[in-house]
Amino acid sequence: MSRIQNRFARLQASGRRALIPFMTAGFPDAALTLSLMRALVAGGADVIELGVPFSDPMADGPTIQRASEAALAGGMSLRKVLDIVRAFRAEDGDTPVVLMGYANPIEAMGVDAFAAAASDAGVDGVLVVDYPPQESEAFSAAMRANRLDPIFLLAPTSTEKRFAEVATLGSGYIYYVSLKGVTGAGNLDFDEIARRIPQIRAVVGMPVGVGFGIRDADSARRIGAVADAVVIGSRIIEEIEQSPRDAVVANVTAFMRDIRQALDTLEPVQGATR
């Protein structure tokens, strides 16, 4: 069982939702990234999604675009992201880390070389935004050969045929993009999400996380009522952006605790996988 599967199994045994924060590696700088990952764990993170910055983040809204540009300006790269994960893994053997980013930095390193290096650094899963299932057979095979979970997206526009495709190629969990739009947008349709998640879960047979547009304890609670996991990204980047350097770790921890508390008041999910 992978570290991700293990974590979800434990959560489901206790009837809890996974809280999955996202942050961009190297933002505001490389030195703070490791401290911020610790802060996420201290605040109740179950899985950390670590963004690999890319020059052309087509699926991201302005907040994550700014974070990516700042990280790249500070010299962040895919290899340095792996170094950060290695350092994190040396002190935390338990919290799964998922890299989230775009195809080109991975292809520049070479898919097989990347898979081996990521596995060696202690990465658990990889989500490549611009690798939809039909372009991902070789990538998924390389991930699995290195005991990494390939994580796929589903969207409000996805058909049932797509659910089945990601179920075949993906593992770990499914990331449901909760709206038509880019990261950080704010027009969530909770009824639509509540209708879609059980349909997806029934087909994919693995936990379903929901992200894009979740900004506070209230929206997290409403999403958590129907999903296995809640992903929060842009709002955490904003917290980092707005905090003075000496308060950023404390502020991020406090923000996470607030969300964690809201999720832990929820009843167990009806019909959760396993």
Add this chain to the structure above:
Amino acid sequence: MQKADTPYQYPDARGHFGPYGGVFVAETLVPALEELREAYDAARRDPEFMAEFEYELKHYVGRPSPIYHARRLSERFGGAQIYLKREDLNHTGAHKINNCIGQALLARRMGKPRVIAETGAGQHGVASATVAARYGMECVVYMGSEDVKRQASNVYRMKLLGASVVPVESGSKTLKDALNEAMRDWVTNVADTFYIIGTVAGPHPYPMMVRDFQAVIGQECIAQMPEMAGRQPDCVIASVGGGSNAMGIFHPYLDVPGVRLIGAEAAGAGIDTGRHAASLSAGRPGVLHGNRTYLLQDEDGQIIETHSVSAGLDYPGVGPEHAWLKDSGRAEYVGVTDDEALQAFHDLCRLEGIIPALESAHAIACATRLAPTLSRDQILLVNLSGRGDKDMHTVAERSGIQF
């Protein structure tokens, strides 16, 4: 005309040209691209749709565009005869309109009342705004804020035509960032919006569809050249940024044996200076803007900023079919520097009374470099993809002149 033994059949059903092309987009857009592919497949088999496309090309764009024998230019370089395919004479002054007509008709057929487009120099933006006005559609054009400053008159043209122009402040604030922003708009408004991509790049079916709409250029040449010159050319030359004018003239010639196909890329200040936009000559394969192709990137896979005197060639990628034609050897790609393009620009002004777009001047420069090495009975056909009115400021500035 004589056909090669194995006909050229790319892309495959999944949009791949060998290892290039494909559909590298976030999941939200996958169903929209599938819908587009199905709609386009049906439209191109529908005689009524194709008849309307052809009607519009004839009566609105002014096709067929003529082929012109540039005798004085040929004489000056003392070798092969240079013929020009006059896409500069189209309505809006460039080849871009061919594709915009096709995509706007498709948008209307699909019931999408809103079109969006990206633009660099503004030519594709102007062509998109033009067809949106023509068919009564809402039009939003994304343009890097650097380009908005450099191309003020094209911004005004788009506004006159009723389009909204949105300056893009992210990244390098140029064409590639405008494309990113247009994609973000599309992913947000996918239900009622049609994205008119201006070149043979992006996710499948765009590279194929834009090529098909632009292939009218080469199809006309195949019919016109025997009348003009008694035979097909020895060599077809076109400039390559994203590559739509080149694919348009190359594609009908792919199966014609003995015709060399040469793409002229922007070598900017020189390929060895690093300040250029020659993705095929100096790039490596990677994934950007929905397709796998040659890209200008650093060793970490980050896209690097490009340079060309011609804003329309200033792009770090290239259409995936060109990547495939390069690898397969069917087409050759060479670099033309800013200085060479400017020289060709002035040559064509003075010798033929034609002011070419700076993009097209790269193809002219490639022809005038090649012509003296060939005999006088050889024929070079150059795609003169656009006129140069839009480039007055750039050329004047390079000559130290202020208006």
